[in-house]
Amino acid sequence: MVVTNKNIFLKNKNWAIVLVAQFLFFYILSKLDFAVNFFSKLFEWKKSLHIAIFSKFNFSFGDLVYILITIILIYLVWGLIKNRNSKFLKYILISFNIFYFMYQCFWGMLYFQTPIINKLQKRKISDYEVKNLTLKYLELCKKTREKVSENKNGVFIIRDIRQLKLEILKQQKNLPQNISIKKPVTDLSVKPSLFDSFMNKTGILGYYNPFTAESQYNPNIPATQLPFTLAHEMSHQLGYAREQEASFIAYLYSKKTNNADLQYSAQLYILKSLLRSIAKNDKPFAESIIGKYSVKMKKDRENEVVFAEKNTGLISDFFGATNDLFLKTNQQDGQVSYSYFINLLLLYEL
Structure with missing residues (x-):
């Protein structure tokens, strides 16, 4: 039959x-x-x-x-x-x-869960304030860049990745009580992904496994991106599911840390996020800020561009599109806008 x-x-x-x-x-x-x-x-x-x-x-x-x-x-x-x-x-x-x-x-x-933005006092923020904050983070990046290590080519490198992970765990205890009351993680469970070669081609920097509570990262990405990626994935581990909120919590880790690697990576992420937001309406201003990068920052940026160009292709485009769709179906902004993270940042900073 x-x-x-x-x-x-x-x-x-x-x-x-x-x-x-x-x-x-x-x-x-x-x-x-x-x-x-x-x-x-x-x-x-x-x-x-x-x-x-x-x-x-x-x-x-x-x-x-x-x-x-x-x-x-x-x-x-x-x-x-x-x-x-x-x-x-x-x-x-x-x-x-x-x-x-x-x-x-x-x-x-x-x-x-209750969005973090509901815990912040809302107010109207002007373009002038956003541009001033961008200038502030440009100067912070320049200053912090002088404190970090670099390789023989003058590109930023991480001093001690285990110490960096431990520092992020430590900073989970220092989150503002009006923002987070989640219980800090006590043990390190942050590991290089077994799929790192594949991740190179997808544009995925890291991910969280909800079934084992492990945070995974791609160890091959530029050092400028790695500390903030670790902080972001460990924010998921703490209990923040929304991507932009995990980035905001990662930013908060960097506010009180003395770890220059984490500071620089977070400050650079914030600067680039602000520039992406501004570039939609004032591209010349964004380009002028990039032109004011220090020599060392420009070397780091060139290293990121080389890595991205080397791994750009159909797979990375596909994963970028599917990730954007996933974010939108889970009550989040897509990867293009960054507006929710920027709003959180501005309401907290200004």
């Missing part, structure tokens, strides 16, 4: 219905404050437990899990296509149900 595509689906419609019901269920929960608060508290418990467990591994355990899951899904999809057997579709749907449920419980619901 030949098993048709229709029969395969009908035999597994219950699992498809369960998946759709989950979409609806978590959508409704996302609108309820008590439910969001429950999952925030669940995350705090899960965070401590998972970091205690997976920090013991000196490699990314979560990446191995992703590899295993990918192999299993490829096997199931291939079996479905080749054999037209309903059990393969059943296992695929069960897998998606389990994955989606765990993702929402461990991470997805955190996107609906």
Whole structure:
């Protein structure tokens, strides 16, 4: 007897219905404050437990899990296509149900926490103030750049990456109480990704694994980007799901630190973010600021450009577009605008 595509689906419609019901269920929960608060508290418990467990591994355990899951899904999809057997579709749907449920419980619901911007006093900010802040960060970058180490080519290098990670953990304890009351992470669980070569081609600097509470980063990226990337991913680890909010928390780490590597990377990120925002309406001003970079800053910028050009291609374009879509579907600004981060920065600084 030949098993048709229709029969395969009908035999597994219950699992498809369960998946759709989950979409609806978590959508409704996302609108309820008590439910969001429950999952925030669940995350705090899960965070401590998972970091205690997976920090013991000196490699990314979560990446191995992703590899295993990918192999299993490829096997199931291939079996479905080749054999037209309903059990393969059943296992695929069960897998998606389990994955989606765990993702929402461990991470997805955190996107609906009270936005940080609601904790800041709102006011109208003028273009003049934004440009003055840009000039301020230009001077900060110049000053801090003189404190950091560099290689024989005069390009910024990180002195001690482990010490940098420990400094970020330390700064989690110093976050303003009116911004964050989340429990600081106590153990390092920040690791180089096993997919670093692939990440070079995607433009992805780092990512957080919600199932193991590990923060992964690409160790190959320019040193100017690495400290802030670590701070950003460790902000996810702390419990900030929104990308722009994770960047804002990473910026706060740099406010009180004496670690020049973290200071310089964060200040440079802020400067570039401000310039991107200004360039939409006043490109000549943005270009004039770039022209005022110190000689050492220009070498660092050239190093970033060389890395980006070397790894630009179809894959990086694809991942840039899909990441932008993901951000927008999770109540965030896309990667092009940076407006939410800039608003947080301006309301806090000015």
